[in-house]
Amino acid sequence: MDPLSYLFSLEHFGIKFGLENITAIVERLGRPDRTFKSVHVAGTNGKGSVTAMVDAALRAAGHRTARYTSPHLTDLSERFVIGGRPVAHDTLVCAAATVRDVVESLRFDGTLGVQPTFFEVTTAVAFELFRRAEGIIKAGVPIVVGPVDPESLSVIARVANERGATLIRATPADAAPFTLGLHGDHQRANAGVAVRLLEQLTARGVGVPSDAVARGLANPEWPGRLDQRRLPDGRELLLDAAHNPAGAAALASYLTAESQRRPLVFAAMRDKDIDGMFRILLPAIGAAVMTRASNPRSADPGMLADSARTIAPALPIAIEPSSTDALAAAWRMSPRIVVAGSIFLLGDVMQQLGLHSY
Structure with missing residues (x-):
């Protein structure tokens, strides 16, 4: 089975909670996830928009970036974006083949007791692809939170306090000085998160001047959203x-x-x-x-x-x-x-x- 067909064959395994599978896979790959620094963007809605704006602003400031999102619209390569463009087909096939071989060896020797899911394996593919991407984020990045309901905010604040993480609130007003390329009033809140996140990166030595922030918010690439x-x-x-x-x-x-x-x-x-x-x-x-x-x-x-x-x-x-x-x-x-x-x-x-x- 060719590497990409192998990936899609895993879709029927659904969702599995826990980190056992992905940890075993990346350990066998040599921990590619530790060769670059990451920003995790979480939430029900707006994750992709925030990621696209931050990615565009970092690139406008001259940084090399890699972006992993899901799902894709028309082609699997859209999930793996390096320097603003989806990875080349041959590059994706090569990384998928590497991960497939690792999974098969882990299944053979009994390390993986169950078949990993499509999402687990594509995440490992992203790590393998991005191990050559330049690191852009310093350690200790705080938590930037956009508009959320009071109950969710309480949980986030409690966990942040337990883990010694600084909690920073972002509002739509934070993006007021900027023109947005993504349509819809809701994008102002997403842009506020992006602006505060970029401020924190700048404070930690990743230079993102205001003109780069403006270009990033005006020209993000995030198709299928208005x-x-x-x-x-x-x-x-x-x-x-x-x-x-x-x-x-x-x-x-x-x-x-x-x-x-x-x-x-x-x-x-x-x-x-x-x-x-x-x-x-x-x-x-x-x-x-x-x-x-x-x-x-x-x-x-x-x-x-x-x-x-x-x-x-x-x-x-x-x-x-x-x-x-x-x-x-x-x-x-x-x-x-x-x-x-x-x-x-x-x-x-x-x-x-x-x-x-x-």
Whole structure:
């Protein structure tokens, strides 16, 4: 089995909590994760946007960066970005082959009692790819926290205190002096986190002058997030990876500000809070076309339509078996449409239309 096919064969192993597998793999690889310094960006929403802005600002300041995110839109290489560009196919294949061979040897000698997951192995691939990337972050980076609910903040503050970490609050006002390249009011909060994080890096010897911060926030590369695309024939589509109520709220806020309500092409995974998304998103659109993504976890379009009709009985709703048919149906309603609900749906649509993610 070729290395990339091997990676994708692990997807059906799902999610496994614990660090035993990844620790064994990186130990056998020679601890590539210790050859560079890292910043971890965590949270339900906004992780990718913050990461993209920080990455762009660091590169604008002349630093070499590597970025690992998931999932991808159209190509696995999008998860592994070095110097602002996805890694080359051959480079990715080579790293994947190295990790595959290590996993197989660990399985053979009994060190790994269970098969590692897709995420565990792709994380090891990222470490292997990035071991040559220049380190950019000094040790002891504090915790920068954006707007969170009081209960979450209390937990974060307690853990930070227990571990002797400095807690720094970031607000949308921290990004007020800057023009943002990512659309949506919610990006102001994400940018505030990026600004405070970059301030901390500068204080610790990683020079990021204000003009580099400005360029980074104005020109991040993060496709599929309020991502407006125009086709050669003039038709338009807004691609957004909203896949939970918080993401739906950000998208709905953006759509509500427009003068005309767009038709929505929608698909979602079965395990998502679909009703929660619909309650927020459906009032902001003019019609909906329910479909499925090319992922086995994709919800049945008929079920989506039933849920939507319960929540918005007056909204025109159609059902199409494929994203290709759904796009055609939506464009018959309007030359300007929106596609949302699942990053897998966005990937399908971008491949069908020949749209590039980078």
